[in-house]
Amino acid sequence: MAAQHPVPGSQAGLIAGEIGEFPDASTRAVTSQGDGTRHIPTKRPFSFGRWFGATGWRHLVGVVMVVFSLFPIVFVVSSSLNPNGTLTGSNALFSKxxxxxxxxxxxxxQVPFATWFANTLIIAGVTALGTVFLGALAAYSFSRMRFTGRRFGLVSIVVVQMFPQLLAVVAIFLLMSTIGDLFPAIGLNTHVGLIMVYLGGALGVNTYLMYGFFNTVPASIDEAAKIDGAGHARIFFTIILRLVAPILAVVALLSFIASVNEFVVASVLLIDTENQTLAVGLTKLVSNPRYADWSAFSAGAVMAALPVVALFLFLQKYIVGGLTAGAVK
Structure with a gap:
């Protein structure tokens, strides 16, 4: 039986206050004894069932999700290191x-991988920057300004995003072909034309995503700046953009990843081999039904993922805040 120590009234109150500030399983309360003494319970023994019910199941779910996410990556890396060039030989991971x-x-x-890699970085980088800039301008206008057609514009943005971009491929091809006859620099088989298509397709969803985040910034900041004589342009570029940096980073990352992985529109608009992106070029390695070089395809996929991983690690501190803060509106 644990030893009992008498505690004066003032010290008992102090102990009770400290315990109230720092509740713990080992010292939950100071119990009173019949003889006026106080007894502090000892730490409860470890119980696996209690730990698993409180936090242990979260660790189990996390481990399962990590294994589920890493398995495709491990399989692709194993296939890229297989010198045979076949996909079936990679079932035994890292056998060769x-x-x-x-x-x-x-x-x-015959495989200009370096050219495809450079084209992808240029197109994805310019698209990400353009998407962030145009989306931020549109989101600021919808969030801070009141004009005719504002609500209809927001609803239209949501409705248009319901239709997949694949439905517009034929229209995009005909439109870019007609534009190319008038302005060859932005028509078919040009990087500028593909970037313009990407910007138009991603503007709606990114504008709505930024709009929710812009609403979390207090309007009193704008009013204070207007009292000091600042206009909308100065408020936007010097104040608002700094406060909404998390959502800008998230939109840039999502736009970059989408541009790197996009295949359908790029395969339709980019005709020459030297102008194609990695998604289109690497597909040629496995499009031959007689011989598909899956090992080289996997090696190219691994190298293509490096810029995305590097950008993700660079912007990771903004990702959580950017994805969740705008959800409160």
Whole structure:
């Protein structure tokens, strides 16, 4: 039996206050004894069932999700290191390891991987910057200004996003073909034309995403700046953009990833091999039914994922706040 120590009234109150400030399983309360003494219970023994019910199941779910997410990555890396060039031989993970596929895709003159890689970075980078800038302008206008057609514009943005971009491929091709006859620099088989299509397709959803985040910024900040003589442009560029940096980072990341992975529109608009992106170019490695070089395809996919991973790690501190803060409106 634990030893009992008498505690004066003033010290008992102090102990009770400290326990109230720092509740813990080991010292939940100061119990009173019949003889006027106080007894502090000892720490309860560890119970696996109690721990699992409180926090343990969360760890189990996290481990399962991590394994589920990493398995495709491990499989692709194993396939890229397989020198045989087949996908079926990669079922036994890392049974054969070699860098032949990386050398083959980087040195093959018929596979301009470096050119595809550069085209992808340019198109995805410009698209991400343009999407952030145009989306921020539109979101600021819908959030801070009141004009005729504002509500109809917001509803239209949501409704248009219900239709997949695949339905507009034929219309996009005909439109860009007609534009190319008048302005060849922004028509078919041009990077500028593809960027314009990407900007138009992503403007709606990103504007609505930013709109929710802009509403979390107090309007009193704008009013204070207007009292000091600042206009809308100065408020937007010097104040608002700094306060909404998390959502800007999230939109830039999502736009960059979408542009890197996009295949349908890029395959329709980009005709020449030298102008194509990684998503279109790498598909040629596995499009031949007689021989599909899955090992080189996997090696190219691994290298194509490096810029996305680097950008994600660089912007990770903004991602959580940018995705959740705008959801309160």
């Amino acid at each position: 390891i070699g860098l032949d596929s990386y050398v083959r895709i980087l040195s093959d003159p």
